[in-house]
Amino acid sequence: MAQFLNLHFSSPTTISPLLNRPRRLFPCPLLQFLTRTRSAPSRIYAVSDLSETAAVVSSGNGGMPVSPGILVDAVTEAELKENGFRSTRRTKLVCTIGTSTCGVDQIEALAVGGMNVARINMCHGDHAWHREVVRRVRRLNEEKGFAVAVMMDTEGSEIHMGDLPADAPSAKAEDGEIWTFSVRHFNSPIPDRTISVNYEGFAEDVRPGDELLVDGGMVRFDVIEKLGPDVKCRCTDPGLLLPRANLTFWRDGNLVRERNAMLPTISSKDWLDIDFGIAEGVDFIAVSFVKSAEVIHHLKSYIAARSRKR
Template structure:
């Protein structure tokens, strides 16, 4: 990251609707935040631009440096909608990822990337909600992936699904990622985060795209 103090440990905080006010940003900076993460899975460029401006102002007012991390969406590998605001998955419970277009609950949920059913197998590990929830595949049958919850937690609609080490044939750097990165770099963010990285080539693609946009990663 550029233009940060030499201490290597950084406190990264995701900025969302509950934390993007000028007053709250100043409080977070005073409390020790030195990297503000913007999740480009949500919001539009107008909103992100406004938040970037607020962070810069809060940084100047507090006299403390804060880097901005633009976290790119990556390929759309996500669960579908849930009937409730959230469900709580308990350890050792059964949970099913389904190809059917359903409204999810505590037992099952749909997923957006149907290619997954052709490549996962018994024993594979899957992660939901930015890696906070861990599932172990028990069986793949009738286009349903039956899992056991290894690490539980709260799950909300449209959260990410990550499968380490499994190649779905989809590039981790999408056209939408390129648009988001162009916007973020033009706004002067200090760091770019890439989602669903599986190979070194995925990282190289981002670096090459940044150079084509006129920026040196």
């Protein structure tokens, strides 16, 4: 998706790139334009094309940039001649925004550090919280000249844990400890060493002797007993448990996939989150465990139809 760069020479020593104000389309382009100062040709500056404010590069004071527009990359002219556009950074940085990084100052610090995409994870938080994050990123782009895109990552139909007892941010599972994984919905405080599971068929599918892996193996348990909706497990590889971590279970050294294959790629909750993302104008929507191209075609058609109604 091409954008056009018009150069306006307001003085012999100043170049003001006047960028077309692009609409936030899907996917968000992260192409970069190159501008340079006339009196300091030894430095080349790469400016992102999504800035909604014109970035101004002044050649005064040795050609140092003095505008509020944020210059993403800088390379020497010799490097540009040798490598062409490969001199600019191609690898983009995607940063997940959480409770410790959602403040205005923290988001700006991430952008200054090189963040290209702010990721919001729909496994955590509610729409009000995510809406505020999106608006802070947009405001940062508008006021400071950044070009940070927003990616919304859907929860998907993977099996994962719920919140930890006492709403703790983490819990340590020690070797030999017995933990209970339950499909029950707890209205009262969650009992100690008990973790809720989002998949209703979890207790039916696992068997004593199966190995339960948390977050891809960060913590491991052996299933020792099933009691109705509860599954008793013994920790065999200690580690830190985090809320909403994904769960997989293995039998005879093989990943049990049967039930996962029956779960929809996009759940009913995901569709509500996708509606939210469309309404907020996010730049990317990420979907996990895609089973076929038809899922993507369906999602793209849905986004196009819903976007036209806005």
